[in-house]
Amino acid sequence: MAPFDDLPSPSLPELTARRIAGVYFAFGVLWILFSDAIVYLFVSDPRTRFRIEATKGGLFVVISALLVYGLTARAHERQRETTQRLRQQTRELSILHRIVRHNLRNIATVIGGRVETARDADEVEPHLEVLERKADRLATLAEKANLLRGVSAQSADHRVEQDLSRAITDICAQYRSDYPDATIAFDGPENLRTLVPARLGFAITELLENAVVHGGPGATVTIELTADSEAIRVVVADDGPGLPDSERTAVKGDVEDVLAHSEGVGLWLVRLIVEKAGGRLSVSESSLSGTAVTLSVPRIDDDRS
Template identity: 35%
Template sequence: MALENRRSLTAAQIAGIYAVVSGLWVVLTDRILEAIFPTIAAMAVAQTAKGLVFILASTAIIYTLVARSRRELEETNRRLDLALRHSSVLHRVLRHNLRNTCNVIQGTAETLHDRTEDVDESLDIIEDEAERLVSIGDKSRSLESVIGTGPHARTEVDLAGIVEEYAEIYRKRYPDVRIETDVPGTARLEAHPKVELAVDELLENAIVHHGSDEPTVRLAVERSADGHVAFEVVDDGVGIPAAEREALETAIEDQLVHASGVGLWLAQILVLESGGTFEVGSAGAGGTTVRAVF
């Protein structure tokens, strides 16, 4: 699991910085005051003023150093908490799907032993379940590499170009699906380097779990006046169950163990690790709208 490897200031480093700055201040200002104020009375006033300035300056330095360390600690704790929560669900995903899929494969294989013909259906079940398990394993590995990466991992991407690229891929893969796009010429932003997987997962989920033979999926990218970039996937399918939508918000519900939940979860984590927000809602007569804002 990749947690951000940033170097935080230790207590000894903070004390060392303070000691160096304080020592330089005392030595250098004493020399300057001796050259500027020749009389003892003037020197005394200047020393008092120097002391007050030193107190204010040292207070500002200590505040800056402590505030920085506290921010780093809070960010580390936030990412650690996120990583622990998602690791827990990741293990449950694997345990649940390994058990269920292996049970299906085992039961189907046993059925084949009792048959002398018409085994195609059973073989199809074994093949489908095996492919499903492989897909979940791939998504789980992607999740493991994404969770907790932090802001330092972000890079500049063109979301408009990514959306157009995957729209074309899925048009070729699913010729009966109507995929509409509404994107600008370019939409550059700072995001996780694997953010394209979010586009892939959301588009696949909208098609595979649509519920009809000829689905329509609309992809849109827009930049708002305040500089944010929004990505939206809208389909006219059966919709995502309310329990699964709730599971995305908590990341601890059992509904996340299903294959569709894993894909949505991966998309959500990629958006969050890119500094964005992720929302799933209803669209029209039973469809689904997924909106990510970066």
């Protein structure tokens, strides 16, 4: 999605055993060379020099022990974080596998049934329309599964600098073109340039698409963007009949609820993007007598700007 380009985030080098040994070796060599050179340059008395050398040796042991402790502690912390991240990714991908498998089984059942029915039918056009919709559903499911895999592998603090107001304006313009019978309004500041969670564009797009599609022909949808020093909030409201149970479950339910009502893959993916960024997703009744979904994420500005 153009308004939300996925940029690489900086990461610290891994502290392997070889690197720890290299740091310790370099520190030891530099300590010996420079400290000995200073002692021999400024101290000429052998006894004084001996006492300084003994003190320097003890100081070297203490400092080197602290250095090794710090390096190994950091390495263990990085290992712990990596292990925790891998466990979370494994859980997310396991859920993805179960959701996709469930949807594929349902779609395959419908396709198989329609094909069998169409063999003996005089009019096949209605069956072809259903098959076409299910083919589109398969393509969408594959796209979202691939995106979910990327979100799962992405670090929680991965953010990109964007003008959020401009990005949402572009998204609204695209959907006005795709759904000319819908009324889509955006209310927010003229510009809001800040660091936003990567793939936030997909989350907003998915909320807008759900509102437009479930709202039916002539739907009215509003997007409200607000921000303060603590958080960024996006509210997508519509005048539709309300969020279907499967979609509401994807926003508010636990993992097993999502697996039992797994048609809401898109909204579950939105929830994962938001929660991974330390935010939250909530559902309420909108002022348009429909549904309002509120997306809230912590605000982090670039200190360099």
